[in-house]
Amino acid sequence: MQIYLPIAEMSVDGLSIVGIGLAVGLLSGLFGIGGGFLMTPLLIFIGLPSAVAVATSANQTMGASISGLIAHWRRGNVDGKMGMVLTLAGLAGSALGVQVFALVRRVGQLDLVVAVFYVIVLGIVGALMAAESVRAWLRRRRKIPRRLHEHFWMHGLPVKMRFRKSRLYISVVPPVVIGFGIGFLSAIMGVGGGFILVPAMIYLLGMPTGVVIGTSLFQVVFVTAAVTVLQSVSTQSVDIILSLLLMVGAVAGAQFGAAMGSRLRGEETRGLLGLLVLAVAMGLGYTLVRTPDAPFVLEPLR
Incomplete structure (x- = not known):
């Protein structure tokens, strides 16, 4: 069924x-990620322009x-307060990122920059x-106790805030930077x-894995x-037809992924x-690094 x-x-x-x-929706619910890191390369692999793949993936990820x-x-796995802090900082970062994206596209190096970033x-x-x-798997096999998180210099920063759902009392600076x-x-x-936020929340902020997944999705929704x-x-460069097709599958897949994720151990989820x-x-x-099929391609200016 061909669709234009x-x-x-x-x-x-x-x-x-x-x-x-x-x-990708299945992975979203399973790992607590939007799945854009997989969606964008897949769309590029099937021949879509990088600009359309990046912009539409953000929409589908949402x-x-x-x-x-x-x-x-519904399972009570979302820290709303932490999610709001991450979201407000993320909105500022996305505004700057879109300007950089537009600049790189104007100079004609978007494909290279996106690939190198990935x-x-x-x-x-x-x-x-x-x-x-x-x-973590080796520690569990040897029955070595593991602390929830290590204390770094960042935990001594000022402007502390209490996040009751995550059982944390830390500086608001690290969540803002992240x-x-x-x-x-x-x-x-x-x-x-x-895929970056989940490990950062676990290892840098010290949040419980169960709360991290839901809170990560909270931030992802608003930023995307x-x-x-x-x-x-x-x-x-947002193709609404492409986005709707992707969402049809993604919404259903996320529900199955969330159910499957509850059956895996934390280290198993992170390892996969x-x-x-x-x-x-x-x-x-x-x-x-591979030799392209067509070394020179002429495209119309947009």
Whole structure:
């Protein structure tokens, strides 16, 4: 079933797009992420322009995250106060990121910048998550007790705030910095940032894993909504037809993922996510070094 995408200016198989959305939605509910880090590369792999893939992935991520957030909210796994702090900082970061995205697109280096960002960010995050998951598994096998989190210099920063749902009393500065960075990456990479936010909330802020997933989705929903609006106004690259096809599968997949996630241990969840992130990074890294089928391609100016 071929469907024409007006913004991407190409036809795609509708059922395949829905299937991609279903798979990414499943990951959203399972890992507490928006799934944009996987969605954007998949759309680029099937031939969509990078600008459309990034902007539309942010929109689809919002839909998938709303479904996952509802499921986790019903289970009481959302720290609303922490989510608001992360969201406000993320909105500021996304506003800056959209401006940088538009600038890079004007100079004609968007494809390269998006790919390099993905390889570097996903490679580092995936490797750290996979390594930590292995260490946690070994500690559990040896029955070595593990502290919830280590105390770094950042825990001595001023402007402390109590987050009762997460059982924390920490400075508001680290959540603000994390939220701002996630917002910036969301605009540049078309991701919700959950694959970075989840480990940051666990290892830097010391939040319980069960609360982290729902709270991550809370922040992802509002930041990706802001990115979608800003991208629509600034670059006009959000393809609503493509987004609707992806959301059809993603919303259903998120509900199944949330149910499956409750059956996995924390280190198992983090290990699987780390391996998935690494796989995507290696796939994009290969596209940067392989010889292209068509070394020179002429495209009309937009």
